[in-house]
Amino acid sequence: MSSMAATLSDSVVITKRNLIKVKRVPDLIVFATLSPIMFVLLFRYVFGGAIQLPPGTSYGEFLLPGIFAQTIVLGSTTTGASLAEDLQKGLIDRFRSLPMSRSAVLIGRTVADAGLNIISITVMALTGLVVGWRINSSVGEAVLGFVVLLLFAYAISWLMALVGLLVRTPEVVNNASFIVIFPLTFVANTFVPLESFPSVLRTFAEWNPVSAVVQSARELFGNTSPLAPAPDAWSLQNPVLYTLIWVVLILAVFVPLSVRAYRRAAGR
Amino acid sequence: MYATEETGGGLSVGGPSVGGMTDAIVVEGLVKRFGATTALDGVDLAVAEGSVLGLLGPNGAGKTTVVRVLTTLLEADAGRVEVMGLDVARDADRVRAVIGLTGQYAAVDEYLTGFENLEMVGRLYRLGRAEARRRAGELLERFDLSAAASRPAKTYSGGMRRRLDIAASLIARPRVLFLDEPTTGLDPRSRLSMWEFIADLADGGTTILLTTQYLEEADRLADRMVVIDRGRVIARGTADELKAQVGGQRLEFTVIDAAVLPGMVERLRPLAVEDPVVDAAARRLSLPVSGGAEVLADALRRLDGQTAEIFDVGLRRPDLDDVFLALTGRVAEEVATDDDPTAEPAATGGAR
DSSP states (O other): OHHHHHHHHHHHHHHHHHHHHHHHHHHHHHHHHHHHHHHHIIIIITTTTTTOOOTTOHHHHHHHHHHHHHHHHHTTTTHHHHHHHHHHTTHHHHHHHHSSSSSSSHHHHHHHHHHHHHHHHHHHHHHHHHTTOOOOSHHHHHHHHHHHHHHHHHHHHHHHHHHHHOOOOHHHHHHHHHHHHHHHHHHSSSOOOOGGGGGHHHHHHOHHHHHHHHHHHHHHHHHOOTSSSOOOHHHSSSHHHHHHHHHHHHHHHHHHHOOOOOOOOOOO | OOOOTTOEEEEEEOOOOOOEEEEEEEEEEEEEEEETTEEEEEEEEETTOEEEEEEETTTSSHHHHHHHHHHHHSOEEEEEEEEEEEEEETHHHHHHHHEEEEEOOOOOOOBEEEEEEHHHHHHHHTTHHHHHHHHHHHHHHHHHHHTTTTTTTTGGGHHHHHHHHHHHTTTTSSSSEEEEEETTOOOHHHHHHHHHHHHHHHHOOOOOEEESOOOHHHHHSEHHHHEEEEEEEEEOHHHHHHHHOOOEEEEEEEEEEEOOOHHHHHGGGGGOOSSOOOTTTTTEEEEEOOHHHHHHHHHHHHHHTTTEEEEEEEEEEEHHHHHHHHHHHHHOOSSOOOOOOOOOOOSSSSSO
């Protein structure tokens, strides 16, 4: 078997293993879907009326792409916690003693987590449609919108893989990732327009890749208004390109680093 | 301090072993450091193909580190380490294809069923789908897990998980099997059945390296033993050779009144091969002897008329607890120490 084919076949085996867990532990699905629904409802009805919106938009339309982005970026942190758990339970040792591909455990993990994210984003989209979100673009653009969101989350999964392999305690991985993920998803155009930020934060938010992801999604779902053009920053004028650059960059750095950490990972 | 050691010698099950050509495992001058700590400080050992080596030592002696280097999980800092003639660092993937590892903690996926666990590991050993499923079924049968095959491993008892773990490491018929404390934490009944499975494997010709803190376990399963302490080999040989190092068998008498001991010593002295040891406080006499039950019978004849004074008498052979105590000045730790790895062993007295 060529090494590419071997890696692919091993990755399929591991992905299947991870998805079986989702099937056996329904709580995972319940929480992966309940928290996005909760976020949609909270922001739509608690903050919705209080937030100054760009003219010509409704908060339902403005909010949903932001919620999508935040939820699936948060969903990607599962990758780190799950790998840490596998390390603790000695499973990584077992996998490392097998003649299998050195990257398959990580590929299988990140792909399965992307699968979970697809489930969450579907549930969120359906909830969104109920509370007034609409897709005002073509099918092709809408699909591209979901693809951009999922690609970015997939890249974050690889970053979290490295964290999980280095930190090695699932609870710590979770806490550590919140410290990073919350500022990253809140200091952005996720829930409020950038115009409301003070200047330094605003610059950070403009170049924050999460803002570009959200801006891409808003544009591709047709949730922007011609009366409220995107801020002048290059990152937000070319959000899809800027997002893809980040995806490539994150993967180029964290795939090799994570595989290296896996090769050296010590269980207990 | 060493018993005679010839590379590849010993009580190998699988035919003659000449000049190291049939050693399944060769370790020479193995050094492993973790930061400033030297975990392994020049370990040498060899395991003849088809034989069982018991790697003994207290917690923290370096047993698991040896296993982790041999199974490609850790890279050595120095030394030659080969499994089936393959260098574990340079040929890691080919080594992985011929070995099986059962670590200290049952590494099974809790959410997968027993069958799914084995099938997954079989697929990762690159068995075809049909072959992986067939082997999974066979091994579940062999390890008495057929009834639980379609239950998630989460529902298994500790003994069942260990058996599933060993089954997983056997799925691709490895030529060399590493068992790192395979019975630590098991109840006595599960331990006995695990011993039977391991003995069966050895009879089938699998080369096994087994680490254990249980001397009884090594005595029962291993052809040869290597005792390590603080990262160094402190003794090696067969169980009998190790026992010979701490002396042969002895007659032990406990009497009702210590006053009779001097008289007994005089009567029994002709049987002793070394000086008798009298412990008046314990009312005990220990007499190094050679021979079997006839020595005991002879001794009792010589004491004719005085036997009413004897509280207890026995012919005692040293066990590995004595060996360990003699070698290290410490008793091998008896307790699985998941929760308390720093527990110090009692200074005297075997716990068995």
